[in-house]
Amino acid sequence: MTSATGGPPAEARVAIVGGGMAGCSLAHHCARLGCTDVVLLERDQLTSGATWHAAGLCTQFNWDPGITEILLRSTAVYRDLEDAAASGIGWRPVGSLRLAAEPAQLAEFEAVLERGRGQGLQGTLLDRDATQALWPWLEADGVVGSAHIPGEGYVDPARAAGALAAAAREAGVRVWTGVEAQGVTAAPDGRWRVATERGTVTAETVVMAAGAWSGGLASQLGLRLPVVGMEHQHGLTAAVAELGRSATELPVLRDPQASFYIRQDQAGFLCGPFEDDPVTVGESEIAHSGPFQLRRPDPERLARGLAAACRRIPVLDRAGIRSVVAGVDGYTPDGLPLVGELPQAPGVVWCTAFSLFGIAFGAGVGALLAERLVGGIEPPVLAALAADRFGRDLPADVELAARARRTYAAEYRPPAGRPVGRRAGTAVVRAGDDDTG
Numbered sequence: 065m066t067s068a069t070g071g072p073p074a075e076a077r078v079a080i081v082g083g084g085m086a087g088c089s090l091a092h093h094c095a096r097l098g099c100t101d102v103v104l105l106e107r108d109q110l111t112s113g114a115t116w117h118a119a120g121l122c123t124q125f126n127w128d129p130g131i132t133e134i135l136l137r138s139t140a141v142y143r144d145l146e147d148a149a150a151s152g153i154g155w156r157p158v159g160s161l162r163l164a165a166e167p168a169q170l171a172e173f174e175a176v177l178e179r180g181r182g183q184g185l186q187g188t189l190l191d192r193d194a195t196q197a198l199w200p201w202l203e204a205d206g207v208v209g210s211a212h213i214p215g216e217g218y219v220d221p222a223r224a225a226g227a228l229a230a231a232a233r234e235a236g237v238r239v240w241t242g243v244e245a246q247g248v249t250a251a252p253d254g255r256w257r258v259a260t261e262r263g264t265v266t267a268e269t270v271v272m273a274a275g276a277w278s279g280g281l282a283s284q285l286g287l288r289l290p291v292v293g294m295e296h297q298h299g300l301t302a303a304v305a306e307l308g309r310s311a312t313e314l315p316v317l318r319d320p321q322a323s324f325y326i327r328q329d330q331a332g333f334l335c336g337p338f339e340d341d342p343v344t345v346g347e348s349e350i351a352h353s354g355p356f357q358l359r360r361p362d363p364e365r366l367a368r369g370l371a372a373a374c375r376r377i378p379v380l381d382r383a384g385i386r387s388v389v390a391g392v393d394g395y396t397p398d399g400l401p402l403v404g405e406l407p408q409a410p411g412v413v414w415c416t417a418f419s420l421f422g423i424a425f426g427a428g429v430g431a432l433l434a435e436r437l438v439g440g441i442e443p444p445v446l447a448a449l450a451a452d453r454f455g456r457d458l459p460a461d462v463e464l465a466a467r468a469r470r471t472y473a474a475e476y477r478p479p480a481g482r483p484v485g486r487r488a489g490t491a492v493v494r495a496g497d498d499d500t501g
């Protein structure tokens with residue numbers, strides 16, 4: 065993907081730092097809107113940060129309708145790419161089930177589905193038996209039903225980001241791999257200079273899409289981001305013979321009570337917990353982590369985090385975790401990305417801190433940010449992700465980390481204070497009805 069000789073161009077309208085899902089999506093969508101005066105700088109290979117090892121899960125479900133809109137935008141991007149890319153991008157719209165342990169929770173799900181319907185979110189409430197019919201491995205004691213969202217699924221993140229970058233390049237965007245942004249400084253004419261070993265790029269807008277490394281780039285500008293490094297692990301089980309023989313793939317399953325997700329991975333399972341005691345990672349450790357680098361796995365911690373999952377899905381225990389993937393991502397106190405400028409540095413746009421949901425958010429955020437930067441449109445839904453939403457006087461690192469850890473542990477719960485559902489028990493599909501798919 066590297067241009068043949070020389071270095072990046074001396075000037076561009078938009079310079080994007082970082083070739084993960086966020087940077088690649090932004091580059092592609094700028095080009096789609098007619099702006100190809102864009103350069104993307106990636107210090108190593110595309111996707112070599114957090115994107116390559118993500119589980120690829122793409123939810124559409126969210127308590128906030130604005131967030132739902134962003135998530136729907138992402139899945140639409142993946143669906144379109146799957147159709148357009150010659151060999152696809154590994155988009156698997158297998159649907160999802162979100163388990164409810166009590167009628168009030170089903171009512172919350174119903175409220176989300178009802179609100180989302182006008183935006184194109186499709187979903188149905190299933191009773192316990194209908195849920196189990198779609199997920200026969202489930203031990204359904206204590207489950208009253210689930211929300212079934214057929215448009216959700218998972219994608220191969222590296223193929224998707226690669227396809228976005230390839231399309232951008234085809235359209236004229238200059239994609240430079242193996243080129244590190246070594247510092248960003250203000251130019252006298254109001255633009256910004258991005259220094260690299262292979263020359264300086266001067267751009268009207270610099271987009272920091274450098275994932276967990278964005279904090280270091282912020283420090284160089286004398287800025288501090290409301291972000292901590294957060295570790296996350298998922299595990300892959302050994303193959304399960306019956307699963308391998310099944311003609312249909314299972315939907316992704318999320319259990320908010322036991323705080324885990326699981327999807328089929330060929331003949332095995334891929335599963336990960338959002339534990340109560342997540343591990344945060346310091347800035348200096350992140351600064352020293354290189355491309356395609358994973359963190360040292362902690363199988364015991366993963367086993368503790370998945371203990372409730374094994375009770376819910378006993379085959380997990382029997383199959384056993386064969387390998388563990390441990391990585392890190394920038395995480396904010398409210399678990400939402402940072403998208404936009406900080407008042408101290410207008411023209412430097414943050415598109416980062418995807419808080420372990422950068423595949424679900426990244427494609428959509430890239431599309432919406434391109435509308436803002438080159439399309440002359442201000443997508444209202446981006447307000448919820450404003451990079452300056454935590455104010456100028458950020459709490460101390462220890463407080464930021466504590467808030468991020470609380471948010472991580474409550475990943476599948478509705479945010480405190482959010483109004484929940486009504487009309488519990490209505491419109492629930494029972495086993496044998498057509499809608500169970």
Ligand SMILES: Cc1cc2nc3c(=O)[nH]c(=O)nc-3n(C[C@H](O)[C@H](O)[C@H](O)COP(=O)(O)OP(=O)(O)OC[C@H]3O[C@@H](n4cnc5c(N)ncnc54)[C@H](O)[C@@H]3O)c2cc1C
Binds near residue numbers: 082106111391421426
């Ligand atoms: C174990 C695990 C599982 C996950 N599963 C999911 C999932 O199922 N669904 C989901 O939505 N999310 C998931 N995530 C989160 C997801 O991986 C990230 O949110 C997403 O990849 C972030 O994309 P990004 O483009 O912001 O950053 P990255 O992919 O980290 O890309 C940043 C890029 O910037 C480059 N870079 C850094 N500094 C510089 C510089 N100075 N100059 C030039 N380039 C630079 C890096 O090399 C890197 O390629 C998971 C994360 C982990 C750890």
